[in-house]
Amino acid sequence: MHNFFEQLKVNIQTLNNENMKSVFTIATTSKQEKEPYLTPIRKSDFFVVCGCVIFDQSSLMEIIEIIDGAVDYIFVDSEKKIPLRIHHELNDIEDEIYNQTNTGDI
Secondary structure (H helix, E strand, C coil), X not given: CHHHHHHHHHHHHHHHHCCCEEXXXXXXXXXXCCCCEEEEEEECCCEEEEEEEECCXXXXXXXXXXXXXXXXXXXXXXXXXXXXXXXXXXXXXXXXXXXXCCCCEC
């Protein structure tokens, strides 16, 4: 998992070097794998995007700590089969991520 977070930091730096709006996506899937993985960096005329696919929420807060303030937008796509919750009493992950971020938009 250490390599995942190191590569995530490299990808974020690459996004920032593009001098364009940056987007980071966090997705879940019901497919079970042991480790999260990063999606390729893609560039359009207007923005540059990369992201990750996670299989449980154990690494979510560390991902947010790395990307918070480093990207312009964070998009979260969560399957209902794998609910992402930072606090068990919350029903909506977007609200909590919004509350946790410093400068990014959701």
